[in-house]
Amino acid sequence: MTNNEEFEKILENIDENGPEPQEEPERQYYFIKKARALVKKMSEELGRPLISSVTTFGCQMNARDSEKLIGILEKIGYVMTEDEHADFVIYNTCTVRENANQRVYGRLGALNSMKKKNPHMLIGLCGCMMQEPEVVEKLKKSYRFVDLIFGTHNIFKFAELIYTRLISERMVIDIWKDTTQIVEELPVERKYPFKSGVNIMFGCNNFCSYCIVPYVRGRERSREPKDIIREIEKLVADGVVEVMLLGQNVNSYGKNLEQPMTFAALLREAEKVEGLKRIRFMTSHPKDLSDELIEVMKESKKICPHFHLPLQSGSSAILKKMNRHYTKERYLELVRKLRAALPDISLTTDIIVGFPGETEEDFLETMEVVKEVQYDSAFTFIYSKRTGTPAAVMENQIPDDVVKDRFDRLLAEVQEISRERCARFEGQTMDVLVEDVNDHDSSLVTGRLTNNLLVHFKGTEDLIGKIVDVHLDECRGFYYMGTMISK
Ligand code: 5AD
Ligand code: SF4
Numbered sequence: 483m484t485n486n487e488e489f490e491k492i493l494e495n496i497d498e499n500g501p502e503p504q505e506e507p508e509r510q511y512y513f514i515k516k517a518r519a520l521v522k523k524m525s526e527e528l529g530r531p532l533i534s535s536v537t538t539f540g541c542q543m544n545a546r547d548s549e550k551l552i553g554i555l556e557k558i559g560y561v562m563t564e565d566e567h568a569d570f571v572i573y574n575t576c577t578v579r580e581n582a583n584q585r586v587y588g589r590l591g592a593l594n595s596m597k598k599k600n601p602h603m604l605i606g607l608c609g610c611m612m613q614e615p616e617v618v619e620k621l622k623k624s625y626r627f628v629d630l631i632f633g634t635h636n637i638f639k640f641a642e643l644i645y646t647r648l649i650s651e652r653m654v655i656d657i658w659k660d661t662t663q664i665v666e667e668l669p670v671e672r673k674y675p676f677k678s679g680v681n682i683m684f685g686c687n688n689f690c691s692y693c694i695v696p697y698v699r700g701r702e703r704s705r706e707p708k709d710i711i712r713e714i715e716k717l718v719a720d721g722v723v724e725v726m727l728l729g730q731n732v733n734s735y736g737k738n739l740e741q742p743m744t745f746a747a748l749l750r751e752a753e754k755v756e757g758l759k760r761i762r763f764m765t766s767h768p769k770d771l772s773d774e775l776i777e778v779m780k781e782s783k784k785i786c787p788h789f790h791l792p793l794q795s796g797s798s799a800i801l802k803k804m805n806r807h808y809t810k811e812r813y814l815e816l817v818r819k820l821r822a823a824l825p826d827i828s829l830t831t832d833i834i835v836g837f838p839g840e841t842e843e844d845f846l847e848t849m850e851v852v853k854e855v856q857y858d859s860a861f862t863f864i865y866s867k868r869t870g871t872p873a874a875v876m877e878n879q880i881p882d883d884v885v886k887d888r889f890d891r892l893l894a895e896v897q898e899i900s901r902e903r904c905a906r907f908e909g910q911t912m913d914v915l916v917e918d919v920n921d922h923d924s925s926l927v928t929g930r931l932t933n934n935l936l937v938h939f940k941g942t943e944d945l946i947g948k949i950v951d952v953h954l955d956e957c958r959g960f961y962y963m964g965t966m967i968s969k
Contacts, residue, residue: 489557489669506638506665513641514557514669520648521559533568534560539586540576542728542764543699544609546679547637548574551608553669554640562671567596570604570644575611577694579866583611594627604647606630608637612657613698616869626653633657634699638665660700666709674917676947677724677760678717682710682748686730688767690794691805691872692837692865695730704729704736707748714755723949724760724915727752732763733770746774753784759949760915760932761785765792769807771816780823786932787824788858791816792832796851797844800837803876810851817855828858828903828933835892836865836885838876845888852895858903858933859960860896864889904935905957911967914952916945931962939964 496508498515525532534555538548551572552562560570571593576582586607597603605628611617612633621628630647632639635658647654664684672678685700686693714725727748729735736743745763752761761784768791779785791813795801798809820827833848852860864885867874914929914937921928927941929952938961939952945966952964 506663507667510554510638510641510665510668513645514554517558517641517645517648520645525559531561532559532570533563533565534570534572535563535566535568536572536574537566537589538574539582540574540578540610542679542726543681543730544574544576545673546681546728547609547634549670549672549679550637550668551640553671554644556671557669558641558644566593567600569600569602570606572606572608575607575609577609577611577614577617577698577868579863580868581866583617586611590625590628594625597627604629606632606644608632608634608640610634610695610698614694614870618655618657622653622655629653631655631657635659635661635663638663638668662703664703664705666705672722674947675721676915677726677917678722679726679728680710680713680717681705681729682727682732682745682763683729683735687734688731688769688807689805689872691803691876692834692868694868694871697870699730702731702734702738704739706739707736707743707751710748711751711755714752714758718755718757721947723758723947724762725752725758727761727763729763730765731767731770733766733772733775744772744774746772746778749775749778749782749785753778753782758784762788762934764790766790767792768813768816773819776819776823786934787826788828788830788932788934789820790830790832791820793848793851793855793860794832794834795837795840795844796848797840798847800840800844803839804834804837804873810847814851814854826933828935829855830934831855831857831860833860833862833892833896834865835862835889836880838865838873838880839878840865840880840888845892849892849895852892852899856899856903857896858935859900862889862892862896901959904960904962907931907933907935907954907962908957909954911951911953913949914939914964915949916941916947918946919943935961937962937964939966941966 493515496511496515503509503512521532536548536551538544575586593605607628612631630643632643643654683704685702686696687702689696732745735745735748794804796810912931916927916929918928920926920938926938927945928936928938937952951967953967954962954964956963
């Protein structure tokens with residue numbers, strides 16, 4: 483849903499005093515209208531608009547989900563702010579590592595003090611962390627001031643849940659274990675007018691032994707290609723030039739559709755959308771990376787020459803314990819194939835240090851792969867034990883000091899390589915999508931190369947959302963300073 487007028491017309495035809503529709507998304511439109519009336523009344527009583535903020539933890543999936551939450555909040559009549567001094571504060575949580583959970587608990591303490599000063603303030607929690615039963619138990623017991631708790635499978639019900647909370651005084655909790663449902667055509671408010679994430683699938687079937695995502699995001703469900711393409715077309719009509727196709731494992735897209743379709747075939751369809759300039763995707767699992775996908779990337783004029791290919795570990799023995807279904811050799815073979823087809827491609831990765839049973843030799847194998855592949859950048863993580871995953875009960879959990887030492891060595895290596903890799907485009911002219919006015923110097927704008935690197939150059943606000951040619955004058959560590967050549 484991109485068009486406000488279109489949406490208002492739909493709402494006009496809904497009788498908010500009639501019976502609740504059973505079908506989605508009509509049911510949510512009905513609750514948007516009902517909640518809107520309540521919010522309007524409250525804001526008239528207060529003599530000011532009601533204000534809301536959504537804070538996102540975690541990955542791009544969560545960022546996209548937050549855009550959906552904001553879309554609904556705005557339709558209900560809340561005015562969005564970044565400030566947590568608001569009437570309705572929402573945390574969209576992540577639970578991939580333990581420290582993400584700790585951050586949420588810490589910040590909830592601060593919200594409680596704010597709520598004491600402003601008792602009508604509402605606090606909502608959603609996202610991956612809420613899919614863990616222990617978390618919800620803890621919230622119910624020790625965080626009674628939270629008003630609304632829901633999970634990853636039912637965010638489409640946000641309007642209905644808000645309404646339920648507004649007409650009662652009780653904590654509303656609605657968590658689903660899993661779902662097969664995908665609700666289309668709900669309001670979304672994009673963070674950037676010119677680029678957008680597009681979900682192509684939800685959930686994950688891989689069960690990597692360290693990872694909690696399959697438990698909190700449920701089984702893999704692909705969206706119908708026609709729904710995806712229609713969303714992209716609407717986004718383009720609304721000014722979007724770059725899309726990021728999102729899924730936990732995009733390479734297994736379409737396997738469970740009634741009419742199965744490969745991810746490569748979906749990319750071919752997306753390529754045809756007129757006016758769309760750039761296509762990105764995230765995340766790929768090496769075990770499902772097909773030759774067909776590499777071929778499509780090679781032929782494409784729109785798919786960005788950037789591949790995020792999580793390695794996790796360079797040791798085949800650890801990869802086996804991680805249940806990753808590839809070996810170090812197979813991974814390196816994929817890298818060779820990608821580079822043979824697309825010599826300039828940027829490769830990025832995720833690496834976990836300190837997985838149970840990781841020996842110094844295993845770790846050195848990871849270091850070797852890093853040196854061999856020469857990643858443009860790598861996200862490095864300290865292994866975090868997630869209750870309920872197979873790795874949590876594996877023997878030989880690695881002591882903190884050993885992990886920290888390995889982590890520091892890996893990070894130093896990764897950063898040195900990134901710096902060298904970044905500099906390889908110096909002196910070239912490349913196209914840049916301008917994203918923002920520079921934070922530190924307002925005479926500069928900041929844009930992104932197709933390989934995902936950032937460039938700062940002299941320019942004005944009106945360039946935002948445009949693709950321009952920029953000469954890359956100088957690499958400064960992990961970004962460039964450049965000069966615009968043409969619009
Ligand atoms: N501990 C540390 N890192 C993890 N990741 C996923 N689960 C864990 C965990 N238990 C990392 C992986 C994944 C990225 C999104 O987060 O590297 O690719
Ligand atoms: Fe994203 Fe995974 Fe974190 Fe959920 S748990 S927000 S899917 S990284």
